[in-house]
Amino acid sequence: MKLGEGVEQAIHSVAVLAGLSEGGVLSAAAIAEFHGVSVSYLLKHLQALSGAGILDTVPGPKGGYRLARLPKDISLLDIVLAVEGSAPAFRCAEIRQRGPNPLPGKYFTKPCGISAAMLAAERVYRAELAKTAIADVLADLAESDDGSIAARGCAFLALNERRTNR
Amino acid sequence: MKLGEGVEQAIHSVAVLAGLSEGGVLSAAAIAEFHGVSVSYLLKHLQALSGAGILDTVPGPKGGYRLARLPKDISLLDIVLAVEGSAPAFRCAEIRQRGPNPLPGKYFTKPCGISAAMLAAERVYRAELAKTAIADVLADLAESDDGSIAARGCAFLALNERRTNR
DNA sequence: GGGATCTTACTCGGATAGAGCGTGTCCGAGTGCTGAGGG
């Protein structure tokens, strides 16, 4: 029951990317510097997000990343699944079918009740994450912020945002 | 986002232990054989359950494990937390406070909205697990079972259950 | 002066080492049973 550290980096990266204007991109190096993390490592997760269709990439000089969808259409679940993989956390190995005197498989047509309960809890978890979009997170932040955090973000964007003709 | 393999073993072990009669115990070796898993490894998790107050241990020859509470008072969450630890899956490292131009900490009195959303989802997950008790799992199994699975379990218990005077 | 072309520098992308944690195993401490010996 542990989430990798890259999840936090990925979510924050998406949040920052949500702040740039139409047609603007941000290089991975800039995002990494803003968060004080390793560039190479952040790239790994940005690539995962790109592969999942959450981010678009612009290659070449003056290239970088930008959102592929609107912030309101990117949920936390999308990001978590892209980075951590979509495999369920609980995997039933059907150990009840092992042991010295295993029953024929026909008696185990119904999935294990334990597995069902665990997966049900996981569905609830994912549903909760799916309810929260990046746009919601930004809205909550703007509400509690007196302007300082937003100002720092804007200053960073003004310095590092790149316009692209595509 | 991954649960250890021991969680499944632990839950099934508790389910088996729920089937023995008042005052009966089951050795770790018997449980491991029934599930076809390593004895030494299962012991690790049984000890965790014991330390969490879910199981009682009876030392010495003819000793073993038994439930410390009624099956209806043991939730899946109890078992998962005992085996996996109670630390939250998502840990906020506050990377938004890092980087080249960090703001003073006083601007970050409110917890990170991202962290709040992730932890909220986790609370929902745990609440769902807490709703399901071992007794519920056994009841569901008895409902879909034609008797074969229960019969195998009873045969195993009759062979390996030990009476203790304590 | 304008346009095409070549070089160049910068970007992302995938393949490659190292660390931490889960997995699997082992040996030691503790305890109740069991048998022998004495009363």
Add this chain to the structure above:
DNA sequence: CCCTCAGCACTCGGACACGCTCTATCCGAGTAAGATCCC
């Protein structure tokens, strides 16, 4: 025959290697910008 006591075998408990995933890093392929050269 019954009680006491010592030995013992079996149990759980904690300490010890191994493998895999996550973390962190490097080098290579691709591309658009910019300078250069020709018309």
